[in-house]
Amino acid sequence: MTRLPRPALADLGVLSLLSLLGVLGYQTSFGGLDFLAAAVAGIVVGTLAAVAGTVLRLGVVTTVLLGVVLYFLVGTPFVMPDAAGFGVLPSLTALAGLAIGAVHGWADILTIQAPVEAPAYVAVVPYAAATVVSLAGGLLVLRWLPEKRTPLRAAVVLIGPVLLMLSGILLGTDESFLAAVRGVAFAAIALTWIAWRRGATVEASGDGAARLRRRRLTGSAAVVAGAVALGAVAGLAVAPISPDRFVLRDRVVPPFDPLEFPSPLAGYRTYTKDLAEEPLFRVAGLEPGDTLRLAAMDSYTGRLWNVAGPDEAAADGGYSIVGSTLPAPALADLGSARIVEVEVLGYDDVWLPTVGYGSGLELLDEGTASRGGDLRYNAAAGTAVLTTGVGAGAHYRLESRIQREPDDTALIDVPVARLDLPVVENLPDVVAAKAEEYAGDATSPVEQLRAIERGLKTNGFLSHGLASDAVPSRAGHGADRLIELFTRTQMVGDEEQYAAAMALMVRHLGHPARVVMGYAPEVTEGDDEVEVVGADVTAWVEVPFEGVGWVSFRPTPDNLDVPQEQTPKPRSEPQPQVRQPPRAEQAEDELLTTVEIDDTDDEDRDRPFQLPAWAWIAIASVGIPAAALLLPMLIVALAKRRRRRIRRRGTADRRAAGAWEELVDRYAELGFEPPERASRLQTARELERQLDEQGLGGVRLADGGVRLASIAATVDRDVFGGGDLDGDAVERRWSEADAASASVSAAVGRLRRLVARYRLRRRR
Template identity: 50%
Template sequence: MSATTSAAPAGTGIRRPTPRTWADIAVLLVLVALGVVGFEPSFGGYSFLLAGVGGLVLGAATGILSSMFRLGALVTVLVAVVAYFVFGSAFAVQGQAVFGVLPTLQSLASIAVGSVFGWTDIVTLRTPIGAPQYIAVVPYLATWLVALVSTTLATRWIAGRPRTAWRFGIALVGPVALYLASILIGTDQPYQAGLRGVVFAILALVWLGWRRPTVASVAQGGAQRLRNRKLAGTAAIVAGAVVVGGGAGFWFAPANDERFVLREEIEPPFDPLQYPSPLSGFRHYTKQVTDDELFTVSGLKPGDVVRLATLDSFTGKLWTVTGPETATDGSGSFALVGRRIPAQTFITPEERDNVTITIGAYDDVWVPSVGYLTDLAFTGGDAVSEADSVRYNRSTGTAVLTTGLSAGDSYELDAVEQKVLTPADLDETSVAAVELPPVTGSPDIVTSKAQEFAADAATPMAQLQAIQLALTENGFLSHGRESDSQPSRAGHGADRVTELLTRVQLIGDQEQYASAFALMARSFGYPARVVMGFAPEIPEDGGAVTVTGDDVTAWVEVAFDDVGWVAFNPTPEETDIPQAQVPKPQSEPQPQVRQPPRADNEEDDLLTPVELDETDEDDNGDAFVIPGWVWVVGYSVLIPALIIFIPLLVVALIKGRRARKRRTDGAVHDRVAGAWEELVDRYAELGYAVGGRGTRLVVARGLEAQLPAGQPTGLTALAAQTDEAVFGGAEVEPERTDLVWNEALAAVAVARGSATRLRRIASRYRIRRRKRST
């Protein structure tokens, strides 16, 4: 037998790979491993290796075992997919599996979602990637698929055919594609690019060079010379790859900032411009939900504020975030993050740890937070299951939950606040060169007033202080409520800021003053942005405080060199607005109109007795509630059972239809021949070697030779009866069909009893259909 073919003992039907095939498999799997380690820059560590190696082992084991047991293409795919989902929970989404191993409905759903959408998420997530939980499915799927295809080609296609270069080239397509994918979905900082590339090239070239075995007929001396030439060629390939590959990597490799990676070309999927600007809803808090308990917060220090949204783009009508077409890293660029959030480096930090926020009446996508987040974990409510939808902007400290927050949601966070500095600390500090989108539609009165207020100031800090002092000392606070002594129109666009600065008295609230101050700062060329949030009164002990709509506020942040974004509050505290001395018109007396008498039954109509039904409460008290652990155990048992038994049921239905069609369709001699075809297929499904083109008698003798000695089967006699019915030319009685089918099924039962338990189980998942013999 040739060394390139797989030897299979005639009595077992198992096709074991040859040593050369094992060597092919080993080379291909090493190449796959070199490709998957390139995912390291995306994940910022080696947390993905369990998923990547797990997929590699699972795919290789499936391909090898399917070849050894001679599984057909359909059954191989079915077994591979089932194994992919069964073991995927343990390899890729351990946090959603029972005991980190057993699959659950949630883990299976994550595997399915990650297999489809993980490829788009991995190129839009901010690295290092920590969420969503299904993101590890990407390396798991990649290595599983490539290993499965590569081992299948090595054991079935290369092993039994001439070892030509083009066949080996096709087998290399999968590892090469994985290697390139790890580069494209990575970052501009490659992982050991030179070392991985050289090793990959050496293995691939050496494998191609050694693909042909030594010809057995060559004389001993010639074989030795041929082997020496191969060794010399291999050494030359290794040396050339090291020198050429290393030199090319040093001289011709592009700079890191010029590398082409997909994440630099794809915009994040979340577009905040599709949502209303938070500042445009400022009066909603001050007038409609003034006393509503929006959320509770604990762990803050007196003077802290809760940040909601940061806005750095002014359109003439409102302040909003920067669109992705204006700045790729502006306030409108949000990326998916995990619990560990990229740290803000442009800050003079003060830590705020163990801050807890519980949502009440608040209902929006903007996540209330403190300072710049470093850690975020949802602990209660519907948001726990939607934590993978959190997106964060590191430069502004703004977080959003695309599915929205609702009552009952709670989360814990750690953050760093900008340290509060005195004006004296910043008097000699220059503003930072931070690129912000240009202001459009700012009214001329803003520039003139800014020059007037800061006429005597020389430094940036002095100018900003002068503007802030002019607004707070000359302005008055009014939310436009009925209780306010003077009306105050909502809005913060150019028309409202013009109205604020041109009236005899400056009247407005945080919305108008923050907008005006930011525009004045921007008129000097200073990087300023508006922040909307809440300023509740924090107790000294940092205990829980309830935030209401009346606590809403807005302030301005200006960037200073080597310091960070410094907050300015330009809103005055004075609410006692002086009244203009305008004489009131005298009221004219109106004629009195007699009112109709009050109905006697009016009070009775307003109070309607209601009968309370207490039976529902009693019934609910006695209702049986299934414990949560029962659901967990049920899912853990039911889901694997469905994965195992549903394919078994599908295969059984297909086999039943096949046997029924053979037994009932066609003429009588066709049905007799169908009994023999069914027998042969059943034997093949049990792993017995069936001759491909032999006559029925030849096939029968071959099958009997594989059975234990002395085992009665009657295969030869059955083959002779079938040939007589098909080729005899005489009319066959219909009763002959049942007789032959009974004998065939009895022979199948004998073969099943002689097979091992593993082969009997595997046969239930195999489907084999031979063409009808004539």
């Protein structure tokens, strides 16, 4: 085993400290320092693997694979403690998370709304990054830096911590975490360490060497102090000029695309007709007047209102992955708090009903909680979506606050907020004309909006298109339906048409607006819980006001008594009689027999075989640790086989010398320390001495009683004797070397034999 020199331990300490300063930048992404345990564990794992590989004299590849094994064995309690068995043991779920997080975690952390809390494997990012940097840096410090201790080599070692520092910035948010303090400390420690390294390499002797070293260290310290001071002053000077930080999350589009799902407003009549009496939710914690928000739609294509896609979601930031903590909206004046629990009964869709603007969302049932990584939330819209769907049995708790809505007198001088919403397409001319007609001479924005709301409520009539309604009302809110709304003798529709029409009218006047769909159950004072049915569905319009937030407008009329149109009954005129053909016994349709073709088997045959998700997790959880243990052994075994094959080639004397080299390497791989530069006889005596020290003197004889020294002397004669060496003699040398290796391998014990399978040594 190799002992670590004291300077190397100091170098490892500096490397670990700089890595810790770099990884602290992830605080802005995680919103706290809980991730620090995983990051510190990564630094320890990487450093420990580098030290163990050096002490045990393992090859670089074997050391890296040892680091991979430690990564999986140690990471569970620090990264995914909830998935650990007995608090510390890795489980199948944890092992899969450690593997997935190392590959996909960096992409998830960019699309998750800060603070990052889900999916659970996201904490793998700082853990894996710290492990890689510490392992690579430790190998450089212990194996490459001692060969030639120069400032340039020391600077190369700093690349890893610098990358950690940059990753904390790029994967973070617009805010910084002690940026000046960490930057100054990082620069001071790094430059001082390089200066110390430079002073430690001065080649002189006596008092002159000490004085020269002191002068160099003093000069370097002065340079470090000046650089740090200059950097601090420059940072303070530049900060006011360039306040924006470049972070990747501002350049990455969230992966969730609402346009992949149908517009919620397009299915409005399904609730009023088919699900009117169907219980959809059971909600506890509502107060009188509260409404449930389902989706906010701010994009109109001429056919329907929909949630803006990721390419158009500049105004509200779109939907991002969130954990149990929800981000606050940028534009809102929030008032009273709510804590509601929602139990899904007959609802089946991807949108989660919410109340107000959420601050915390906890998935309570096991089935939904296991899919927490599929949860997305839009803070500006106050709406949430579970991309894999919400069905019966889902149960969640929401903490939220309600938007304050001041009266019109308080909004009379408040301008509408300027937001970049998607451009409205195919706006009907009649809608634009009605907007200007209803707005009339109103000057302030709130007066214009109330005038439009009042015009729709007083001039229109409510009809859901049910058989019990006095006048039929066609579903939909495309351009043709809205033209019909304003051109018929009577304006008839329900919340779907009136909210869609008002939002378009407001957009025509130049104000941003969106259509919100949700539920308005009847809540009385003291109700512990309320059952929401399909008939409670509703829709309204929201318009943002500067410094206030989104104010709601409800243009749907309450009047159900639609006047009947008096249409004169057409007068009948006599027609000539025509003899009709005889009546057939069966209708034409009844003569055809319906044949149902069952193509289930064909579909099953055409569908490729797919393993279920649990099978992939089980395979990954078992296969990754098995591969981490067995692949290094296989790689080393193949390398040893190739090494042996190369040594058995060439001239006879070269093959005889190869037998001795193979023997020495086998001893070194078993944990002995043959001298690097010595003759064969000196090497043999040193190995025999180590055998005696370890109590293995009884096995230092090879097969046939040939000592290592005798083998060395025989090989020397073969190489330097100058005589002809036949093939049988060469084979005897290999047989003697293999026997000597086998005898000591059998004696050293099972653990050392196992470690030897992972070690590969080639003598210099």
